[in-house]
Amino acid sequence: MPEGDTVWQTARRLHDALAGEVLIRSDFRVPRYATVDLAGRRVLDVVSRGKHLLTRIEGGLTLHSHLRMDGAWKVFAAGRRWSGGPAHQIRAVLAAADRTAVGYRLPVLELLRTADEHRVVGHLGPDLLGPDWDPAQALANLLADPARPLGEALLDQRNLAGIGNVYKCELCFLLGVTPWLPVGDLPAERAGKLPALAKGLLEANRDRPVRATTGRRGQDLFVYGRAPRPCLRCHTSVRVADQGDGSRERPTYWCPVCQRGPAPAPHGRSRAR
Numbered sequence: 300m301p302e303g304d305t306v307w308q309t310a311r312r313l314h315d316a317l318a319g320e321v322l323i324r325s326d327f328r329v330p331r332y333a334t335v336d337l338a339g340r341r342v343l344d345v346v347s348r349g350k351h352l353l354t355r356i357e358g359g360l361t362l363h364s365h366l367r368m369d370g371a372w373k374v375f376a377a378g379r380r381w382s383g384g385p386a387h388q389i390r391a392v393l394a395a396a397d398r399t400a401v402g403y404r405l406p407v408l409e410l411l412r413t414a415d416e417h418r419v420v421g422h423l424g425p426d427l428l429g430p431d432w433d434p435a436q437a438l439a440n441l442l443a444d445p446a447r448p449l450g451e452a453l454l455d456q457r458n459l460a461g462i463g464n465v466y467k468c469e470l471c472f473l474l475g476v477t478p479w480l481p482v483g484d485l486p487a488e489r490a491g492k493l494p495a496l497a498k499g500l501l502e503a504n505r506d507r508p509v510r511a512t513t514g515r516r517g518q519d520l521f522v523y524g525r526a527p528r529p530c531l532r533c534h535t536s537v538r539v540a541d542q543g544d545g546s547r548e549r550p551t552y553w554c555p556v557c558q559r560g561p562a563p564a565p566h567g568r569s570r571a572r
């Protein structure tokens with residue numbers, strides 16, 4: 300599932316390919332926009348807000364898309380074969396003279412007035428990679444519901460925008476607490492470091508093809524995806540369990556030694572350490 304850094308990279312790729320270019324063809328393969336034609340309009344810019352993509356087009360229009368679990372925008376040079384998936388998964392095509400952007404499997408695709416962008420991104424908390432980043436506000440949002448498990452609070456894009464399940468797990472490891480720790484129980488000194496730590500991870504990865512949090516080659520992540528292999532720090536077997544974010548369960552990894560706080564017991568009951 301894309302994290303904020305992946306969406307930021309996608310926005311930059313689309314911006315580099317299309318910004319300033321006049322569209323020679325558009326093709327929306329969703330019933331609602333089947334008749335929309337953006338040919339002749341210039342693409343102004345493409346930005347990410349959290350995990351949302353906003354493609355701004357001459358005439359006060361914004362194409363809003365979201366990648367959710369496996370959506371993708373691919374850019375192809377004119378005349379090259381499109382390789383992002385089978386044709387029936389294509390939702391949108393934006394073609395300029397030299398470059399064509401093709402949106403695959405986009406679960407959210409919406410054309411709106413640029414003046415109305417707040418309707419689709421106005422609910423987001425401060426964006427870790429955005430111009431509105433505000434660490435104090437992000438922390439206040441996270442701590443507003445003290446009983447909420449830290450992992451859930453980190454995924455809630457209304458608190459701060461850009462963290463997905465991978466960074467959720469890695470951040471909890473770096474903070475030394477489990478994703479099930481109520482945010483109100485996070486020691487103040489660690490809570491204070493959280494916004495900068497989160498921003499640091501996303502910034503370090505936004506120009507990188509392979510996501511890494513450890514700084515060790517070949518061992519890119521501390522806990523995510525490692526169960527039941529040993530923790531990079533203490534060699535205890537990394538565990539995995541589902542943690543809901545209100546919409547779905549997500550595989551959540553942690554080290555039972557390096558991370559303090561409640562965690563699911565092997566048979567599904569929560570316990571405190």
Ligand SMILES: [Zn+2]
Nearest residue numbers: 530533554557
């Ligand atoms: Zn460990």
